[in-house]
Amino acid sequence: MGTLKLENIRKSFGSVDVLKGIDLDVRDGELVVFVGPSGCGKSTLLRIIAGLEDATSGEVLIDGEAAGHIPPAKRGIAMVFQTYALYPHLTVRDNMGLGLKQAGTPAAEITTRVAKASAMLSLDDYLTRRPAELSGGQRQRVAIGRALVREPKLFLFDEPLSNLDAALRVNTRLEIARLHRELSATMIYVTHDQVEAMTLADKIVVLNNGRIEQIGAPMELYNSPANLFVAGFIGSPKMNFIDAERLGHHTVKTIGVRPEHITVDPKAGTWQGSVMHVEHLGPDTNLYLDSKEAGLITIRIFGEYRTEPGALLYATPDSARTYRFDAAGQIIA
Numbered sequence: 001m002g003t004l005k006l007e008n009i010r011k012s013f014g015s016v017d018v019l020k021g022i023d024l025d026v027r028d029g030e031l032v033v034f035v036g037p038s039g040c041g042k043s044t045l046l047r048i049i050a051g052l053e054d055a056t057s058g059e060v061l062i063d064g065e066a067a068g069h070i071p072p073a074k075r076g077i078a079m080v081f082q083t084y085a086l087y088p089h090l091t092v093r094d095n096m097g098l099g100l101k102q103a104g105t106p107a108a109e110i111t112t113r114v115a116k117a118s119a120m121l122s123l124d125d126y127l128t129r130r131p132a133e134l135s136g137g138q139r140q141r142v143a144i145g146r147a148l149v150r151e152p153k154l155f156l157f158d159e160p161l162s163n164l165d166a167a168l169r170v171n172t173r174l175e176i177a178r179l180h181r182e183l184s185a186t187m188i189y190v191t192h193d194q195v196e197a198m199t200l201a202d203k204i205v206v207l208n209n210g211r212i213e214q215i216g217a218p219m220e221l222y223n224s225p226a227n228l229f230v231a232g233f234i235g236s237p238k239m240n241f242i243d244a245e246r247l248g249h250h251t252v253k254t255i256g257v258r259p260e261h262i263t264v265d266p267k268a269g270t271w272q273g274s275v276m277h278v279e280h281l282g283p284d285t286n287l288y289l290d291s292k293e294a295g296l297i298t299i300r301i302f303g304e305y306r307t308e309p310g311a312l313l314y315a316t317p318d319s320a321r322t323y324r325f326d327a328a329g330q331i332i333a
């Protein structure tokens, strides 16, 4: 079992309020991703869950039990950091087994668990190496292995992929997804990469400035953002926000439309504009169109689209997929 409940968690450093009342329920076996811009409080919240930091007020409950007075090592939590935090002088095998050894686990049990974890992570061939003899991706797998052998109730990942190059990041992301499936383990995962959030999460928690903006399944957040912040944060390229007054709406403050929900045509359409810039990504094309009615808008076209800066084009938003926001930035249903 591994459930987590956060009740009105607040944290201040001096006069600075970093977390302003966080409530969250994580079910057993769920993979929950915290996303949000730099400085919004993601790592602080994770450290409070781990017990590495005390909340100013509020309660952390692990499996229904208040964890406030339980030291980090006794919480049944294993944390995987961005920086791996491996011991350079120890072999892979000893790095993975060290926590168990310190906890007094019998040697035979350590051997069994390390063997199981190294098989799961394809580390069998590296057990006698030291961290310096491994690639970044292999080091991160060792760090994950060290968490696995502890068979924790809760795994915490703090931006575990951000030191890896793009290809390795994709591989390791798949690895974590597979582990989550195979272990049915409860995992909390912090990232500022929204692709990781979208692809890994059962549930995404969008944090901003110490508060939760919205909690939902990835596609729920994509399809039904609660407000401008979430609408702008989830989705890449980011949603276009158009001042509604420019379009003649007076009850609405902002119109939102995603780049992938706009079509272009050289002859006719809703907004006319000139191409400012074209990006060919291979599978698709990003067009930046400077339009009189809507301002500068980003359009994502599937496949290769041939045009060049200065060309005149018409853009038409899919009216079924536009969003309206009020002056406070909340969605209007």
Ligand SMILES: Nc1ncnc2c1ncn2[C@@H]1O[C@H](COP(=O)(O)OP(=O)(O)OP(=O)(O)O)[C@@H](O)[C@H]1O
Pocket (backbone or CB within 6 Å): 013, 018, 036, 037, 038, 039, 040, 041, 042, 043, 044, 045, 192
């Ligand atoms: N020990 C500390 N003392 C004072 N301020 C702190 C301390 N730790 C964090 N903060 C501040 O709290 C805020 C939240 O930091 P936190 O590291 O939780 O953000 P984050 O969302 O994880 O950011 P990032 O994505 O950049 O890692 C920041 O403004 C940071 O400067």
